[in-house]
Amino acid sequence: MPKLHLKQTPEEARRRKEKKESRRKRRHDSDSSHSRKRPRTSQEPLEPERKWVSSDEDEEQYGPQAAASTSYSTHSSSGRHKPDQDEIRAEVEGMRFREKLFDAFADDERLDSLEARLNDFAHVPDRWRTESTSTRAKFNVFEDDDWLKMNPSTMDDEEYAEWIRMGMYRKTHGDEYAEEQRQKAARATRRAKEKAQKEETARLEKAAEEERKQRKRGRDGRRLVFARDAYHSKWKALLSGADAQQMIGFADIPWPVLHAHKEKSKHRSEVVLDDLTLETISTFLLPDNAVQEGDKSRKDVLRETFLRFHPDKFEGRFMRLVREGEQESVREGIGRVVRALNTLMDNI
DSSP states (O other), X not given: OOOOOOOOOHHXXXXXXXXXXXXXXXXXXXXXXXXXXXXXXXOOOSSOOOSSTTHHHHHHHHOOOTTOOHHHXXXXXXXXXXXXXXXXXHHHHHHHHHHHHHHHHHHHHHHHHHHHHHHHTOOOOGGGSOOOOSSSOOOOTTTTOGGGGOOGGGOOHHHHHXXXXXXXXXXXXXXXXXXXXXXXXXXXXXXXXXXXXXXXXXXXXXXXXXXXXHHHHHHHHHHHHHHHHHHHHHHHHHHHTTTTTSOBOGGGSXXXXXXXXXXXXXXXXXXXXXXXXXHHHHHHHSOGGGGGGOHHHHHHHHHHHHHHTOHHHHHHHTGGGBOGGGHHHHHHHHHHHHHHHHHHHHHO
């Protein structure tokens, strides 16, 4: 059954005309842009012969016709698969641009690395250094100089110019600057030596002072032990009544102070009322090394002392043995001891 060919509508005809015009313009632009394009060797028909007048419209609208020739099929297939020259040219230009861009990046990285290496090896030029001699080692006038610690890469124009002027001055006045550096080093050495001597002197003085304090603590400890033993021995003799027929005075009372019990008689002086203070009584009865015995021992010591110096008991037991002219001073001394004991008991 033959295929039906319908007539195009005006709208379809207009769209087909626009498509043809667009294809014609693209072919014209492509031909004009390629000046080195190989010329066409043979003139090929743009469109093959068709059996019917409207066969070209019908083929595009309704598909290929069954009676198409072999040459038309070959040319139509090659035309549809022909590469786009614009796309190829754009791709080539893009590749060239990327290659140039990568080369520029590589140059920048190389220059940055070179600058970093040069900055790392910044140094004072050899022409600014002193000449070395064969008889003695070279003395570098720039040794231990703050000027060398300055980084020229971080300076502005004025600072860099001043840095250069300083270097040139030191080059032209090398001997003067070397002498100045020697004097500066000598002063620094002298100050360091003096400082070390002062520190050593202070250390020795501190050690000697500590040794003196330690010896004094040892002497005081031995004196305190002797005084406490003498204190307890005197109280035992007084309580036993061994010397009941012998009269005693104020200095013969075993007072609870260190001054009343000297180790050597030639250094012993008479104890007086002013020696009976809270501090002296506390030092004698409660020395620092007795703190380890606990609060109970401290209370026991104070209670025992309080019983010995109780005014009524002391008056009835020992006042008759005291000389009549010293009884009032003994009573005053007992009162001071009792008041000190009460204060110490309250603080425990």
